[in-house]
Amino acid sequence: MRPFDPSADYPLGSERPDLITTPSGMPLGALTVDALVGGTIPQGDLRATAETLGMQAAVARANGRADLAENLERAAELTAIPDEMILDIYTALRPRRSSAHDLEALATRLEHDHLAVSVAAFIREAAVAYADRGLLA
Amino acid sequence: MTRRDARAQRDVRKEVFIEPIPELGLITMDGPTDPRPGITIDGGVISEIDGVSADDFDIIDRFLAGHGIDAGIAVEAMGIPDLDLARMLVSVDVPRADLVRLSAGLTPAKLAKVVSLLDPVEMMYALKKLRARRSPANQAHVTNRKENPALLAADAAEAAARGFAEIETTVGVARYAPFNAIAILVGSQAGRPGVLTQCAVEERRNLHLGLRGLTTYSETLSVYGTAGALIDGDDTPWSKAFLASAYASRGIKVRFTSGTGSEALMGHADGCSMLYLEARCLAMIRGAGSQGVQNGSISLVALPLALPGGSRVILAENLIAAWLGLEVASGNDAISSHSPIRKTAKLMGQLLPGTDFITSGYSVMPRYDNVFGGGNYDAEDLDEWAIIQRDWQVDGGIEPLSEDAAIEVRRRGALAIQAVFAGLGFPPITDVEVETAVTGFDSTAMPDRDRSADAAAADRAVADGVSGADVAIALSAAAFDDIAEAVLGMQRLRVSADYLQTSAIVDAAWTVRSAINEPNDYTGPGTGYRLEGDRWELLRTLPHQQDAADLAAAAGPGGVTRWDVGPAGTSSDPLDVVIAVGPGYMGILGSTIAGHGHPAVLAAISDGVTAGGGHPRFVRVLRTADLAFIGHDAAVLAGSGVAIGLQSKGTAVIHQSDLEPLDNLELFSMAPLLTLDAYYAIGENAASYALGTAPSPVPIEIDNYARAKLIVKTTLMHARESEAVTPDAEPVEFDLEFTEG
Numbered sequence: 001m002r003p004f005d006p007s008a009d010y011p012l013g014s015e016r017p018d019l020i021t022t023p024s025g026m027p028l029g030a031l032t033v034d035a036l037v038g039g040t041i042p043q044g045d046l047r048a049t050a051e052t053l054g055m056q057a058a059v060a061r062a063n064g065r066a067d068l069a070e071n072l073e074r075a076a077e078l079t080a081i082p083d084e085m086i087l088d089i090y091t092a093l094r095p096r097r098s099s100a101h102d103l104e105a106l107a108t109r110l111e112h113d114h115l116a117v118s119v120a121a122f123i124r125e126a127a128v129a130y131a132d133r134g135l136l137a
Numbered sequence: 138m139t140r141r142d143a144r145a146q147r148d149v150r151k152e153v154f155i156e157p158i159p160e161l162g163l164i165t166m167d168g169p170t171d172p173r174p175g176i177t178i179d180g181g182v183i184s185e186i187d188g189v190s191a192d193d194f195d196i197i198d199r200f201l202a203g204h205g206i207d208a209g210i211a212v213e214a215m216g217i218p219d220l221d222l223a224r225m226l227v228s229v230d231v232p233r234a235d236l237v238r239l240s241a242g243l244t245p246a247k248l249a250k251v252v253s254l255l256d257p258v259e260m261m262y263a264l265k266k267l268r269a270r271r272s273p274a275n276q277a278h279v280t281n282r283k284e285n286p287a288l289l290a291a292d293a294a295e296a297a298a299r300g301f302a303e304i305e306t307t308v309g310v311a312r313y314a315p316f317n318a319i320a321i322l323v324g325s326q327a328g329r330p331g332v333l334t335q336c337a338v339e340e341r342r343n344l345h346l347g348l349r350g351l352t353t354y355s356e357t358l359s360v361y362g363t364a365g366a367l368i369d370g371d372d373t374p375w376s377k378a379f380l381a382s383a384y385a386s387r388g389i390k391v392r393f394t395s396g397t398g399s400e401a402l403m404g405h406a407d408g409c410s411m412l413y414l415e416a417r418c419l420a421m422i423r424g425a426g427s428q429g430v431q432n433g434s435i436s437l438v439a440l441p442l443a444l445p446g447g448s449r450v451i452l453a454e455n456l457i458a459a460w461l462g463l464e465v466a467s468g469n470d471a472i473s474s475h476s477p478i479r480k481t482a483k484l485m486g487q488l489l490p491g492t493d494f495i496t497s498g499y500s501v502m503p504r505y506d507n508v509f510g511g512g513n514y515d516a517e518d519l520d521e522w523a524i525i526q527r528d529w530q531v532d533g534g535i536e537p538l539s540e541d542a543a544i545e546v547r548r549r550g551a552l553a554i555q556a557v558f559a560g561l562g563f564p565p566i567t568d569v570e571v572e573t574a575v576t577g578f579d580s581t582a583m584p585d586r587d588r589s590a591d592a593a594a595a596d597r598a599v600a601d602g603v604s605g606a607d608v609a610i611a612l613s614a615a616a617f618d619d620i621a622e623a624v625l626g627m628q629r630l631r632v633s634a635d636y637l638q639t640s641a642i643v644d645a646a647w648t649v650r651s652a653i654n655e656p657n658d659y660t661g662p663g664t665g666y667r668l669e670g671d672r673w674e675l676l677r678t679l680p681h682q683q684d685a686a687d688l689a690a691a692a693g694p695g696g697v698t699r700w701d702v703g704p705a706g707t708s709s710d711p712l713d714v715v716i717a718v719g720p721g722y723m724g725i726l727g728s729t730i731a732g733h734g735h736p737a738v739l740a741a742i743s744d745g746v747t748a749g750g751g752h753p754r755f756v757r758v759l760r761t762a763d764l765a766f767i768g769h770d771a772a773v774l775a776g777s778g779v780a781i782g783l784q785s786k787g788t789a790v791i792h793q794s795d796l797e798p799l800d801n802l803e804l805f806s807m808a809p810l811l812t813l814d815a816y817y818a819i820g821e822n823a824a825s826y827a828l829g830t831a832p833s834p835v836p837i838e839i840d841n842y843a844r845a846k847l848i849v850k851t852t853l854m855h856a857r858e859s860e861a862v863t864p865d866a867e868p869v870e871f872d873l874e875f876t877e878g
Contacts, residue, residue: 010651010654011635012633012634013629013635013647013649014648020633021632022632028632031625031629033613033618033622033625036606036625037610041606043602044604046350046604046629047387048386048388048632048634053637056635060639063638063639063653064234064237064238065462066207067204067205067423067424068428071381071382071385071425071427072382072426074426075383075385075386075637078383078386079386083345083348086383086386087340089379089383090340090383093376094373094376095372095373119379119382122375122378123375123379125203125375126375126376129196129199129200129373129375130196130373132194133195133196135196135368
């Protein structure tokens with residue numbers, strides 16, 4: 001298989017469909033109305049994988065959008081996080097919702113349970129800034 | 138009424154204009170206490186931004202030091218003098234990519250300062266160069282006051298067919314969110330596959346809609362340029378950046394929202410100008426990793442427009458966003474003025490350069506049904522928009538659509554949502570609702586639905602996790618195969634995630650077009666996106682434009698017979714008044730520009746001459762179509778020396794043989810305003826001149842718009858008359874016999 005080239009393989013959907021699957025492993029070409037009606041596409045399977053978002057991050061980086069790349073790298077990690085937890089993390093990051101301990105516990109949990117290393121680092125960075133600016137609970 | 142009262146009653150005088158109040162942030166740009174641009178970097182770490190040292194960083198500076206400003210580029214970029222950077226923005230020799238790279242090293246004060254050195258045309262030029270995507274596009278708003286799903290779907294289908302790349306809806310009642318999202322998803326895909334949709338609601342509901350595949354983008358992430366305003370909005374740069382990642386993780390396109398005036402409105406401007414604070418927002422937005430922003434004052438547009446430089450600052454903020462490499466949805470959505478002149482003058486700043494989305498929401502419904510608070514441009518303005526595009530040869534992202542085509546696509550959308558509601562067990566959409574949605578003007582005509590039943594069903598849809606996949610299955614079951622395929626296509630987009638890149642839209646062939654694969658490559662004349670070829674033909678062809686051939690077609694003169702008597706001679710009758718027509722009269726042309734049949738005009742003039750005591754005689758001049766010469770040639774033949782010249786389009790002159798051809802006794806140049814009574818009076822006056830008495834001039838109605846309405850027809854009719862000219866031919870005398878009426 002030809003290696004992924006982030007500066008040439010965009011759009012992935014048309015240029016590198018061989019690299020794209022759903023979370024359950026279905027290729028793009030298998031996502032048909034017939035498959036949908038026949039029930040072969042698992043519920044909630046029509047979304048990007050961490051790998052796909054990682055490749056999109058590489059595309060953004062190769063095109064000079066480092067901040068967008070970091071966002072997509074965090075997004076790739078968040079694919080493994082349940083919906084409710086996502087909203088809880090958002091709430092925890094709002095002003096004066098969390099103590100330093102709360103945010104550290106959250107970061108540790110993300111790192112250990114979900115391998116969300118860059119999200120954890122982002123939360124720790126926020127915790128330091130919040131402490132300096134009086135935005136902790 | 139006095140002059141004073143008349144001026145005071147103009148619509149634009151309903152608006153409030155004030156002098157700047159810098160301490161309240163009510164100043165557009167170059168505030169007296171705006172920070173001076175500056176940066177200090179110690180060992181690769183940013184230790185000072187715009188005069189604030191790290192110890193005093195607020196939450197935004199803190200975030201920018203880590204994310205919004207690239208310390209590796211800052212020394213180079215901040216070292217370029219302001220004026221040099223400003224000149225680079227408008228130089229064809231400095232490509233976009235170089236400017237976007239440098240922008241990563243600029244502080245907010247520097248961005249604001251440099252842009253403030255440009256005049257409006259320079260800003261427009263820079264914006265044209267810096268737009269992220271090669272071609273501009275547009276976004277639609279679709280809502281209605283009854284939140285009727287059939288009407289939402291019909292309007293979304295029409296918006297999609299008109300070429301909008303994105304469609305946004307919102308809710309009056311929050312619980313309706315899933316229904317409204319489904320209605321515009323189905324409607325949009327019925328209109329054109331690939332249109333992105335969103336439903337603007339509170340974040341938790343919003344995220345839910347997105348992760349169920351009922352929406353594909355979101356632009357609800359608002360930020361503000363001071364710590365006070367941001368925290369009042371219950372967010373930090375980190376919480377918003379996290380939310381952006383959360384949306385991306387579910388395959389949902391995100392753009393942030395910011396805009397001048399929000400900090401002043403919230404009482405947290407900290408004495409800074411609107412543009413400086415917006416530059417802080419935009420640096421933060423890029424630092425948060427957003428691909429783009431909706432800015433241009435948005436819903437607060439009337440606040441900067443109350444101040445000197447209002448339109449200019451809004452253009453400046455769009456420009457800074459583009460300079461930072463962000464996709465820009467450039468406002469023009471909320472009502473900016475009571476005055477159509479004023480709001481459209483403001484629009485030119487974005488329309489002429491072209492932005493990624495010219496409006497952040499063009500209301501495709503009548504204003505009554507816009508629950509975003511009224512649209513700056515509405516359904517009633519669609520023809521104007523298309524004509525302005527045609528006037529300037531500029532792509533404003535909206536395609537002309539005939540009423541027949543609109544009705545057809547509206548029906549497709551409304552029938553599809555009817556089938557989806559039936560298939561998913563939602564309260565039924567009746568055939569009357571469908572038909573009214575297709576042909577009615579606004580939601581007042583729509584039958585009332587059982588709103589509590591709808592809300593309860595919408596709650597169940599949330600609880601059951603109804604998804605985009607379920608919608609596709611329902612469409613397929615009802616044999617809407619192509620719409621089912623399109624709704625599934627929207628789900629597939631979320632799998633490949635290509636549309637998360639900067640400034641992505643999706644065309645009808647499912648090609649994602651973004652700043653990655655279609656970057657703006659404008660570097661001066663002959664480069665970049667230009668409205669030409671098939672696209673120009675599409676945008677310039679108005680459904681209601683007229684066929685030039687029809688405008689100057691001959692109307693058969695019924696009920697009259699004309700025969701030529703022979704060559705027109707000179708008369709010795711002192712009461713002889715010649716009525717001379719042009720070479721196309723009652724031949725190649727049959728009626729005047731005012732719509733009077735040629736025989737009726739001749740009858741009126743002839744009757745007038747007779748009533749005035751003259752003897753009328755008809756002559757056709759063949760050698761010229763020029764009114765002065767038709768009239769003068771005829772006057773030379775007339776025994777009285779007085780003649781009436783008449784062109785086929787109805788323009789008339791009373792001439793006299795001893796005058797120079799280009800002189801006259803009376804000229805009636807505004808043919809559209811001439812009634813048959815006026816022609817009668819012209820005949821009467823000509824007879825008076827023949828008798829040597831002094832008539833009062835014929836009274837003429839005034840219509841200042843006659844020229845605007847009829848100049849095309851005038852030109853075409855005159856061209857046809859000129860075709861009928863036979864050079865050197867002698868005039869011919871003719872007679873008429875009216876056989877009826």
